[in-house]
Amino acid sequence: MGLARAEDALVHAAKDESAAAWLAPGWFNEWHDGLAAKGLNFGATYIADNMGNVSGGIARGATHLGRFDFSVDADLEKLFGWTGGRFYANTYEIYGRGLSRNYVLNLATLSETEALPDTRLYNAYFEQGFFNNALNIRAGQQAADVEFFDSETDDLFINGTFGWPAIKATNLPAGGPAPPIAVPGIRVKAALSDKITAFGAVFNGNAARPGDGDPQLRDNHGLAFRINDPPWIIGQVHFDYEIDVGGRPLSGNFTPGAWRHFGQFDDQRFTAQGLSIADPDGTGIPAKRRGNSGIYAVLEQVLYRPPSVTEKGASASLPGVTAFGRVAYSPPDRNLIDLYLDGGIGFVGFTPGRARDRFGMAVAYMRISNAVRNLDIDTRFFSGLSSPVRSNETLIELIYEAHIKPGWLLAPYFQYVFRPSGGIPNPNDPSGLSRIGDAAVFGLTSTLRY
Template structure:
């Protein structure tokens, strides 16, 4: 059905949350190494001197690789795949490099190879992997950010919405793409939106209203590739179209973070860096969390999802589209000897009008445990669930449709800093939202991630 045909976008934000898209803020200004890098186990690596010299001038870089193999049973056909993604990123503090106060630069790109499970499963709404994309070598983000004092910043250039909006840090631990770039957005925003692996020109403003409350808003070109293209990844195959003439896509978000680590750490009276732990974590009300509320609008014309399926009747057109969302990311238990680890939970809700969208309601959530194995304090494991409801008007047009849902469990083992192995098992109900005549599917695999 054409209503359900879409590019399923994946999540760069999930990779960022895992530390494999590290930026200048996470790099040591003395040696230039990202916070988690196998170079720390290699005496800095063969380029240690050059990296330190560049870092002294404000330039840091990283090379990351994710490779994974998955096998599925169910869906369109059974089979096995391998896919991989090499990333190179560069960050620059232009104040240190050239004297431009408060100005920073970022660029990253990918070499993507192999093939994901999407075809095997028959086109799920929620892609199995956050790195799944067509094989290509492409630019992703390319931007400048200017800070105005301590509270205001403006970012402009080639941007991805999933780098900053509707994300949770805990959700970033999972492999399925929907825990980053939610399946409802991938289904409802034209061409899946400017999310991995496609960015688009835009601008974002962020205002830290208080230490805990942040507002951010962005405007993007509304189509990552030619709007008439059925396969935007193929049409914008290197990420260098830089389109600016299409109807805009806008996003706004308010974020409230509470019980966060004190800037000065334990020396300011916090327990191992947490300002509200006195002298130790005393309950859930003292543990850190983040709440977000947001909305999006797209000013292009949208067809009614029911009338668009009729051959003889004219299509009903709407002159815009919109949606709303909210999320919570909360630590519910902190280990006494290391409060940065313990049990974290997250949940997200999103909705959009049923008359012009393939998916009108979405929910996901999960739990991640970290630091519970004394001999392996840096390992983690988790379980998550996601649900995408096909809109009532789409079901009216095609009674075989209903919903798609999936569950995921994983164990992530750190071999050394910057090198992890992550076995993963997922189950999907009603692949592609097809309830009648469709198939459930089970799939499992292993991801290896290397950050240098």
């Protein structure tokens, strides 16, 4: 489970819980709580993810990866009398090897925690609220995945696409502002009414310095602080509502949104001369397309609450059943993925004697764009080989989240990935004719939060 989503899950499930009572000595807790009362709150989260694929991918294997997060949250009103002000920063200490990168080669990273080993600054921003926080402005290095294209129910799941959908992580430069990379930006949030909230943000369009190789290496330690790249803007409107079922209100929300990037993007099939990139008579260099864009929508709905529960809003932490669905589209000529769909269902409070435990199932579908599929067909034609033609990557995740002690979660899960990376050739097959096999993955994530 990714850090932002792991913290969300803990907060949603038990806002008053942490591991302080049993993890740290009493004098330390008193010191920590005393500072927090004055407006300076230090936090720590540790996530350990163990997983292995028992079939499929490019090889069978198992990995262990982990991430420490150390944060400081400063209430500037309590500290200095600065009304509505806040400062937040956190750092990552990342270690281990990822299963997606080393064994499966799929698009939707199997764990949002997966990243190259590094000590990395993540968030570092100021936040200012106005009119009792009806208007909130955030400026500094920050991520987009917690507020944009997000629902509460998807926070339960481990696969990275349920935190930051693969259509953005794959199509945007450096994967966009999401774990493990954040970028400088300004975000505005405005409560237009009790049930309507608007979000808008402008981010630097690329976290990584110019060059080749993995973007994480070109934003080493999260200190690139780039502000001169073409911008990426995103906006959405969040609508809360209630439906009456059998005389009981069940809450939900609907969030449509759109984004625009002002940089240049490679054409996925043609060169500037109009020839296929696979054509040996051409340059093989993709044509450049100006700008990129996308539209998306999120729907989240409470399906059931026990009669004893009185709810306000679609909180996924209350006992009951909650479902979500998301859809996104981007132009096929300049994107690897043009259509994205996911959805899932979460259950809370159904395990006898374990009221905080959650479990659920989710599915995600990533369609490879027509331009990319046609390039694969071109490659077949010019090479004379029946190499695979990419179509889509689809995955299923099942998870159980157990609250062992306050602030300590254990989550066993299973994922099955159909056609990793849409069905690319298996690099272990010298003929290039077979695709990477479907992968069955078992895992166990442990999260500690202080």
